[in-house]
Amino acid sequence: MNKAVTVMPDVQGSADTRHIAIDKVGIKDIKHPIRVKDRSGREQHTIANFNMYVSLPHNFKGTHMSRFVEILNEHEYEITVDSFKDMLVEMTKRLEARAGHIEMAFTYFVIKLAPVSSVRSLLDYEVTFIGEITDDKPVITVKVIVPVTSLCPCSKEISQYGAHNQRSHVTVTAKTNGFLWIEDLIDLVEKEASCQLYGLLKRPDEKYVTEYAYEHPKFVEDMVRDIATKLNKDPRVTAYVVESENFESIHNHSAYAMIHKA
Numbered sequence: 001m002n003k004a005v006t007v008m009p010d011v012q013g014s015a016d017t018r019h020i021a022i023d024k025v026g027i028k029d030i031k032h033p034i035r036v037k038d039r040s041g042r043e044q045h046t047i048a049n050f051n052m053y054v055s056l057p058h059n060f061k062g063t064h065m066s067r068f069v070e071i072l073n074e075h076e077y078e079i080t081v082d083s084f085k086d087m088l089v090e091m092t093k094r095l096e097a098r099a100g101h102i103e104m105a106f107t108y109f110v111i112k113l114a115p116v117s118s119v120r121s122l123l124d125y126e127v128t129f130i131g132e133i134t135d136d137k138p139v140i141t142v143k144v145i146v147p148v149t150s151l152c153p154c155s156k157e158i159s160q161y162g163a164h165n166q167r168s169h170v171t172v173t174a175k176t177n178g179f180l181w182i183e184d185l186i187d188l189v190e191k192e193a194s195c196q197l198y199g200l201l202k203r204p205d206e207k208y209v210t211e212y213a214y215e216h217p218k219f220v221e222d223m224v225r226d227i228a229t230k231l232n233k234d235p236r237v238t239a240y241v242v243e244s245e246n247f248e249s250i251h252n253h254s255a256y257a258m259i260h261k262a
């Protein structure tokens with residue numbers, strides 16, 4: 001039996017007469033599985049939290065929100081910086097928008113080998129890809145929070161033995177014009193820390209990291225300056241914010257420093 005086709009009004013597509021354009025409208029905090037290509041060529045399956053927005057001209061009442069979800073559900077994306085660019089372009093085309101913005105945040109695991117015993121373990125990092133596109137020109141920013149050890153140069157200098165040290169979070173937000181692997185940023189940060197972290201350490205490894213950190217004291221100022229020096233030399237990085245927060249073991253507050261290069 002033919003059902004009568006009901007023509008539904010397209011409210012979103014109707015005109016708006018307030019003459020106010022909207023900078024960003026879309027969907028926020030939607031989770032979706034993704035496949036992230038890592039530097040070794042393997043794929044990592046993880047779950048990402050997406051915010052997806054487009055610009056809306058003053059004369060349209062609403063954006064077509066279902067299309068954002070369609071884009072996610074039509075691909076179980078293998079995410080690299082390149083395919084993330086494709087998602088940005090696809091979104092502005094499907095939503096018939098001039099500008100778009102996607103934030104994709106996920107937990108990323110790196111295989112680590114302990115420094116002496118070489119026991120293998122995974123370490124987790126919080127990563128966000130931020131994509132902006134205007135008139136088909138995508139710009140990608142990669143943000144990584146790298147947990148490291150910091151040991152205080154002052155505490156070491158003034159003490160007869162020992163030095164206060166703690167876990168720190170170094171956050172690098174790097175705008176890239178080329179192909180930047182997540183691991184490239186992680187390696188760069190970990191090399192500048194008092195010591196990098198590992199998921200698994202046996203006693204010989206623990207001795208190593210304890211002594212290594214003591215031999216590499218770093219203020220928060222040292223961390224951000226040494227990382228900025230490296231980022232300034234990387235042609236793939238066009239702008240960055242580097243932050244270091246030490247969760248001080250002798251205070252109930254953090255030490256913090258930030259360098260921003262626009």
Ligand SMILES: Nc1nc2c(ncn2[C@@H]2O[C@H](COP(=O)(O)OP(=O)(O)OP(=O)(O)O)[C@@H](O)[C@H]2O)c(=O)[nH]1
Nearest residue numbers: 010011012013025061062063064065066067068069
């Ligand atoms: N713009 C807008 N859409 C909303 C809002 N609240 C709910 N919606 C969405 O409106 C969607 C339906 O509108 P469209 O996406 O245009 O759906 P459609 O017209 O059937 O699909 P298209 O033919 O692709 O336009 C639903 O997915 C709702 O989630 C809102 O505040 N603003």
